Amino acid sequence: MAPSTQFEVAQPPNDAITAIVFAPDFPNRFLVSSWDKNVYLYEVVDGAEQANLIEKFEHRAPVLDVCFGATHEEAFTAGLDHQVSRIDLASGDQSVLSKHEKPVRSVIYSPQHSILVSASWDNTLHIHDTAPNSSHPVLTIPLPNKPHAMAASPSKLVVAMTARLVHIYDLPTLASALASPNPPSTIAPWQQRESSLKFLTRAVSCMPNDAGYATSSIEGRVAVEWFEDTAESQARKYAFKCHRQQDESSGGGDVVYPVNALAFHPVYGTFASGGGDGTVALWDAEAKRRMRQYQKFSDSVAALAFSGHGKYLAVGVCPGFETGMEDYSGEGRAHVLIRELGETEAKGKGSK
Amino acid sequence: MGKKKRGHPDVEDILARPWCYYCERDFEDLKLLISHQKAKHFKCDRCGKRLNTAGGLSVHMNQVHKESLDKVENALPNRQGLDIEIFGMEGVPEDILQQHNQRIITNFYTAQAERHAVTGNPPPGQSGGQGPAKKIKIETPEEIKKRLAEHRARVAAQKAAGGTSAPLHVPADDQSPGQGASPFPPPQAGFPYPPPGAPGAPPFPAAHAYPPAYPTGPSPPPGAPAAFNLPARPPGGGAPAALPQRPPYMFNGAGAPPPGYPAGASTVDELISSGARHGDDIDHMIRMAEAGIKPAGKPAEDAGGEKKGKKDKDKNTRMVYADNEVSPEEKMALLPRYRFTAVA
Numbered sequence: 001m002a003p004s005t006q007f008e009v010a011q012p013p014n015d016a017i018t019a020i021v022f023a024p025d026f027p028n029r030f031l032v033s034s035w036d037k038n039v040y041l042y043e044v045v046d047g048a049e050q051a052n053l054i055e056k057f058e059h060r061a062p063v064l065d066v067c068f069g070a071t072h073e074e075a076f077t078a079g080l081d082h083q084v085s086r087i088d089l090a091s092g093d094q095s096v097l098s099k100h101e102k103p104v105r106s107v108i109y110s111p112q113h114s115i116l117v118s119a120s121w122d123n124t125l126h127i128h129d130t131a132p133n134s135s136h137p138v139l140t141i142p143l144p145n146k147p148h149a150m151a152a153s154p155s156k157l158v159v160a161m162t163a164r165l166v167h168i169y170d171l172p173t174l175a176s177a178l179a180s181p182n183p184p185s186t187i188a189p190w191q192q193r194e195s196s197l198k199f200l201t202r203a204v205s206c207m208p209n210d211a212g213y214a215t216s217s218i219e220g221r222v223a224v225e226w227f228e229d230t231a232e233s234q235a236r237k238y239a240f241k242c243h244r245q246q247d248e249s250s251g252g253g254d255v256v257y258p259v260n261a262l263a264f265h266p267v268y269g270t271f272a273s274g275g276g277d278g279t280v281a282l283w284d285a286e287a288k289r290r291m292r293q294y295q296k297f298s299d300s301v302a303a304l305a306f307s308g309h310g311k312y313l314a315v316g317v318c319p320g321f322e323t324g325m326e327d328y329s330g331e332g333r334a335h336v337l338i339r340e341l342g343e344t345e346a347k348g349k350g351s352k
Numbered sequence: 353m354g355k356k357k358r359g360h361p362d363v364e365d366i367l368a369r370p371w372c373y374y375c376e377r378d379f380e381d382l383k384l385l386i387s388h389q390k391a392k393h394f395k396c397d398r399c400g401k402r403l404n405t406a407g408g409l410s411v412h413m414n415q416v417h418k419e420s421l422d423k424v425e426n427a428l429p430n431r432q433g434l435d436i437e438i439f440g441m442e443g444v445p446e447d448i449l450q451q452h453n454q455r456i457i458t459n460f461y462t463a464q465a466e467r468h469a470v471t472g473n474p475p476p477g478q479s480g481g482q483g484p485a486k487k488i489k490i491e492t493p494e495e496i497k498k499r500l501a502e503h504r505a506r507v508a509a510q511k512a513a514g515g516t517s518a519p520l521h522v523p524a525d526d527q528s529p530g531q532g533a534s535p536f537p538p539p540q541a542g543f544p545y546p547p548p549g550a551p552g553a554p555p556f557p558a559a560h561a562y563p564p565a566y567p568t569g570p571s572p573p574p575g576a577p578a579a580f581n582l583p584a585r586p587p588g589g590g591a592p593a594a595l596p597q598r599p600p601y602m603f604n605g606a607g608a609p610p611p612g613y614p615a616g617a618s619t620v621d622e623l624i625s626s627g628a629r630h631g632d633d634i635d636h637m638i639r640m641a642e643a644g645i646k647p648a649g650k651p652a653e654d655a656g657g658e659k660k661g662k663k664d665k666d667k668n669t670r671m672v673y674a675d676n677e678v679s680p681e682e683k684m685a686l687l688p689r690y691r692f693t694a695v696a
């Protein structure tokens with residue numbers, strides 16, 4: 001049998017996975033955050049079908065999100081303990097960048113604008129200047145509702161909240177407000193939208209070409225839309241069902257899974273979705289077609305990330321939290337799998 | 353029966369050709385069909401390996417590449433399913449077989465009539481001094497189907513009886529007198545076929561209403577994608593494609609289209625183009641048909657009945673996570689296992 005192009009990472013987190021992210025400038029390096037209060041730094045060994053744990057960084061509380069900073073030596077985390085932290089990955093030093101009033105759900109670093117944005121269940125965004133020795137105070141932007149997912153393109157920040165609210169911020173505007181000697185007390189979003197999906201948003205991912213974004217919901221559905229606020233662009237948006245299974249036990253109805261993770265491929269602009277059904281699918285956003293569906297994983301897919309060059313796809317797998325799971329535990333059931341993509345595996349039909 | 357490389361093959365010759373369930377192409381022999389299927393429909397796009405069946409490819413994708421095959425590549429819409437196991441001509445469902453044969457018969461007689469119109473020669477089946485067919489009735493699809501089945505049964509019976517030289521053509525005491533020797537009469541014999549361009553020829557309006565099932569000329573009808581190269585059989589020989597035609601009779605009449613064909617599509621070409629429009633799972637805008645799924649209020653309510661959903665037989669769908677206000681992470685954050693309590 002030909003060798004598999006997929007392998008499991010040794011020493012995965014001990015509990016459920018919250019996020020996976022690759023370093024933009026160091027394609028084999030990736031971070032995983034977990035409910036076990038740790039952030040794990042791994043490196044894929046090219047050609048060896050192996051990824052090694054380099055270090056783990058313990059926090060006071062579960063870590064709900066992680067991102068790289070300006071380099072592969074710097075990371076930021078979103079803590080259930082309300083804190084936004086910076087980790088020096090080389091020295092292991094941790095420092096607190098800001099404190100929210102409630103748990104921090106997401107962190108995003110914009111390398112184009114050198115700012116870090118955190119989104120918290122206290123219904124605010126914090127905008128941080130992460131330059132060393134920066135004297136700019138953290139800028140707080142109130143949100144109309146709780147944020148659940150956030151993503152950035154080169155120039156836009158998309159924040160998806162409860163009640164189908166979606167705010168799109170212009171990153172240059174945020175950056176210049178932060179640098180202003182008289183920062184405004186609030187910044188209006190560049191656009192406010194109602195989500196194309198009727199149900200609670202699970203994930204957002206932006207197109208690498210800055211043209212638009214995809215969102216997913218708890219109700220087995222993904223929507224793709226474009227930033228440009230013209231009738232033509234808005235008419236292009238679409239949504240589709242996915243991550244559903246025929247329920248044999250109930251006579252043919254569908255079991256509908258949340259779509260927990262979305263990730264655009266950095267080169268081809270196709271995207272992957274991961275669901276509570278334990279599957280990962282690759283989609284061609286332009287051609288509106290499913291390109292691939294990977295073999296079912298052992299549990300729900302919690303997180304997805306492509307490496308900076310698009311060669312690796314990391315998949316975080318752990319039990320999904322389903323309605324009524326008062327006794328939920330992800331202990332010992334988290335896995336991280338790395339798929340080495342074939343030459344054209346993630347290439348859409350349109351880009352051939 | 354001999355293969356007629358030149359001239360116009362007999363309808364039986366054409367019907368006898370092996371053809372591909374997935375794309376409707378036909379082949380000289382079974383070997384060619386099988387290698388076509390391996391190359392076009394059962395080839396692994398990851399490593400190039402050619403498998404014998406879609407099932408074999410599915411297992412290969414699963415075991416070697418950890419991927420699941422969700423459809424057969426390069427197949428016509430509605431022929432992409434993995435549920436039907438095809439190998440060469442084995443496994444083709446009976447109704448699809450019938451549709452294929454009917455399509456061939458239609459095309460055969462269409463082309464023949466065109467030739468007739470061009471050359472003035474009568475169709476071979478009617479050349480036995482019987483003169484032009486005057487009383488040929490237009491048969492319903494059911495009748496043609498029935499007769500085809502009867503014919504096959506006869507051939508099978510003759511074969512079974514050891515009649516190696518049994519004539520393939522039925523005797524003239526067939527139930528449709530005046531048909532000549534062929535068991536498959538022109539389905540559209542009632543139509544006049546004026547030479548193209550002759551005075552009084554209709555300006556081909558019918559061709560727009562009823563595009564032929566196969567392009568009979570060198571250029572496909574407008575809108576037919578070039579990706580699927582459906583063979584014109586027999587080759588049109590430059591005959592105009594736009595002669596008035598009856599619609600392909602499998603969609604004729606008031607009956608529902610046969611299984612496997614979407615309602616409303618009347619030709620293979622339309623099937624292809626309609627298939628190209630609807631992508632895999634993509635439905636164009638959000639329809640909320642999920643009756644009974646309401647934004648859940650309190651976690652306690654959710655914990656109620658829906659835990660395993662086994663009782664939800666009446667529901668169309670069951671969401672494994674159904675709280676539209678509170679995210680799974682917020683709920684997990686409240687569990688004793690994960691809850692953060694400030695130490696300071």
Ligand SMILES: [Zn+2]
Binds near residue numbers: 376
């Ligand atoms: Zn074929």
Ligand SMILES: [Zn+2]
Binds near residue numbers: 413416
């Ligand atoms: Zn293969």
